[in-house]
Amino acid sequence: MISVYKVAVYIHVFSAIFWIGGMLFTAAVLVPASRDKLLKAKKGAFFSLIGKKFSKISWVLFGVLIVSGVTALAARGYPLSVLINEGFWQAGFGKTLSIKLWLFAAVLIISGIHDFWLRPKAARLIDEEPHSESTRYFRKAASWAGRLNLILGLFILYFAISLLRG
Secondary structure: OOOHHHHHHHHHHHHHHHHHHHHHHHHHHHHHHHOOHHHHHHHHHHHHHHHHHHHHHHHHHHHHHHHHHHHHHHHOOOOHHHHOOHHHHHOHHHHHHHHHHHHHHHHHHHHHHHHHHHHHHHHHHHHHOOOOHHHHHHHHHHHHHHHHHHHHHHHHHHHHHHHHHO
16 A cells, blocks of 8 residues: 555655756756747747746645645654654754755745746846846846755755655
8 A cells, every 4th residue: 555655755756856857957958048049039038938837837846845745744753743842853854854944945935036026027128128237137136046946956855865865
């Protein structure tokens, strides 16, 4: 019989793979492809379309990660009564989980800033005012927010592995 724990971990890992893989695909394929002369006149529209679609998927994945993570913890023997105990978070598994959760909280904040302010503004400015200082600022800020989220996602992955493998 398949356990709740295994199903929750499977869903959690699949969601993390999808999210991190999407960021890696963006950095390794979409950004370099956007430099092609074919997209030069519509670079902002291209990133706006891609960004909106990936953003929607990411926010769904964030919800799935939260639900599957809580489910996996409870099924592994860490119910709410354990998690509200301050001593749990001081060492070992709890300390590692704490770091992972703080990194995830940072990802949520940066994603919100990126998805709802920086990226839409940069995409609009790229097509409207391609050479303005404001466009350069928002493009760089959106780019760095995306890079930072990828780096944080990779650190989260490291701490997730640490939780499972010690």
